Amino acid sequence: MPTQNLTVNGKQVSVDAPDDMALLWVLRDKLGITGPKYGCGINVCKACTCHVNGKAFTPCSTTVATVRGQHITTIEGLAPNGQLHPVQQAWLDLDVSQCGFCQPGQIMAAVALLNRNPNPTDAEIDALDNVCRCGTYGRIRAAIKLAASRMAGAAR
CATH class of the missing domain: 3.10.20.30 (Beta-grasp domain)
Incomplete structure (x- = not known):
């Protein structure tokens, strides 16, 4: 092998x-x-x-x-030194997860999106197409926007 x-x-x-x-x-x-x-x-x-x-x-x-x-x-x-990534922190702050199964994939897709576009529109966030059986899409969108805002503030 x-x-x-x-x-x-x-x-x-x-x-x-x-x-x-x-x-x-x-x-x-x-x-x-x-x-x-x-x-x-x-x-x-x-x-x-x-x-x-x-x-x-x-x-x-x-x-x-x-x-x-x-x-x-x-x-x-994503958090190699124990310091949560801003997307992970936003997920916790906004209580995004319900069952949690899709959340690692959701978070990783959100981080990649913010890395290429620090201020995504709702349509760009929705285009991630990660499936959430619990339907927490509104909280996912809010968490991505919160993380984007915090990341923009940290970059100043």
């Missing part, structure tokens, strides 16, 4: 996995990183959203070979 070399949450890792194995299963089953959730396996629900080189992607539909040597960040790597 080939050895896959990745940087996950800032750490170099090597794992034995076939090239065609979905990265989600490498993260969850081989590395024990359970933040990215399995929802659909076909890039629809986006519960597994992570970052590759800072951009949102779904590891359920990405083979490990396609991200070999790249930087992967999961929800576990």
